[in-house]
Amino acid sequence: MGDGKRFAVLLCAEDSDYVKKRYGGYYGVFVEMLAEEGEAWEVFKVANGEFPDDDEIANFDGFVITGSCNDAHGNDVWICKLIALLKKLDSMNKKVLGICFGHQILSRALGGKTGRAISGWDIGVTAIHLSSSTSTLFSSLNIPTTLSVIECHQDEVRELPPEAEVIAWSEKTGVEMFRYGDHMMGIQGHPEYTKDILLHLIDRLMQLSFIEDSYADELKANLGKVEPDKDAWKKLCTSFLKGRL
Numbered sequence: 001m002g003d004g005k006r007f008a009v010l011l012c013a014e015d016s017d018y019v020k021k022r023y024g025g026y027y028g029v030f031v032e033m034l035a036e037e038g039e040a041w042e043v044f045k046v047a048n049g050e051f052p053d054d055d056e057i058a059n060f061d062g063f064v065i066t067g068s069c070n071d072a073h074g075n076d077v078w079i080c081k082l083i084a085l086l087k088k089l090d091s092m093n094k095k096v097l098g099i100c101f102g103h104q105i106l107s108r109a110l111g112g113k114t115g116r117a118i119s120g121w122d123i124g125v126t127a128i129h130l131s132s133s134t135s136t137l138f139s140s141l142n143i144p145t146t147l148s149v150i151e152c153h154q155d156e157v158r159e160l161p162p163e164a165e166v167i168a169w170s171e172k173t174g175v176e177m178f179r180y181g182d183h184m185m186g187i188q189g190h191p192e193y194t195k196d197i198l199l200h201l202i203d204r205l206m207q208l209s210f211i212e213d214s215y216a217d218e219l220k221a222n223l224g225k226v227e228p229d230k231d232a233w234k235k236l237c238t239s240f241l242k243g244r245l
């Protein structure tokens with residue numbers, strides 16, 4: 001049960017009409033995965049320049065950074081402001097969970113490097129492997145050492161921040177997860193996504209000519225084959241964010 005804790009979602013994406021209608025936006029998708037009874041959850045649309053005030057930051061127990069269509073290596077005003085906020089959260093030892101773009105920007109804020117993935121787009125359900133030290137870290141959760149997660153990214157963490165540790169990898173991506181101290185963790189995949197969200201994203205990427213029609217068809221054909229390990233990810237993310245590991 002929750003104990004009156006407060007959490008903030010730092011929303012880095014524009015909500016699609018579909019996600020807005022079906023889930024109440026990406027904020028709703030995260031709340032569905034992470035929120036427990038008795039907790040207060042709020043959203044800050046950082047991509048629109050909406051940030052928590054300095055005095056508000058202290059009131060939150062944890063922060064979640066979402067995915068985005070923007071590049072984590074970009075220098076948009078809001079991205080630079082977000083990096084400054086993440087450095088502050090680090091100095092305050094706040095719990096921070098970064099997802100996809102959030103994982104990359106968290107790495108950058110802590111001194112790592114991000115950029116286009118050498119192997120190109122990674123879209124679909126990917127098997128990621130937890131490192132042996134991670135298996136120990138998450139041993140109380142009784143989750144498998146290989147987990148399937150929905151991925152949709154063309155950037156990656158190229159170089160980890162000093163003192164950060166890789167805690168999961170996949171065949172395509174060397175840094176699928178990292179942790180920094182006990183308070184910050186990044187996940188390249190989308191544990192919060194459902195397959196229907198991914199299908200709509202594939203269509204959007206195709207319409208915007210980010211991916212070829214033939215690639216989109218191939219992705220859709222493969223989607224039915226593997227299910228993401230949603231329950232295990234939910235357990236892992238909530239346990240980390242709420243200090244239960």
